Amino acid sequence: MIALKGRLSCKQYLPAKPTKTKFGIKVWERASPQNGYLYEFQVYIGKVKRATEEGLGSGDLTRKLIGKCHVIYIDNFFSCPELYEQLCKEQIYCTRTTKFLSPKIPKDI
Structure with a gap:
């Protein structure tokens, strides 16, 4: 979740999230577990x-x-x-x- 307080149509709200980042942009990613290198990512823009x-x-x-x-x-x-x-x-x-x-x-x- 990328924190965002501004206005954006694909902004998500997760009330049960235990961290401070309850509003923001949800991103799916494929990264390396060894070094954290990001191979691909996809911004979640809502239900399809x-x-x-x-x-x-x-x-x-x-x-x-x-x-x-x-x-x-x-x-x-x-x-x-x-x-x-x-x-x-x-x-x-x-x-x-x-x-x-x-x-x-x-x-x-």
């Missing part, structure tokens, strides 16, 4: 008709990784087993923290 949790996580930021057996680390916002299955089929593996009380996580885990 086709965008589901699966659609958000499997967007343009992972297209260049298809078939390369990379491991990505994702935020708990993308907690969708369908997304994991899709990424696995594309040989993109992911790891993340999990909220076991989430309704989308299978009970047998």
Whole structure:
């Protein structure tokens, strides 16, 4: 989240965010976990008709990784087993923290 107090149509408000940055521009990014180098980023400009949790996580930021057996680390916002299955089929593996009380996580885990 990039802090912004001015007027902008794509500005987001996250009331449950624990930090001071509750208003701003939401940005998705693909960066290196070793050195923080930013490879690609995408500014979130609002909900798109086709965008589901699966659609958000499997967007343009992972297209260049298809078939390369990379491991990505994702935020708990993308907690969708369908997304994991899709990424696995594309040989993109992911790891993340999990909220076991989430309704989308299978009970047998």
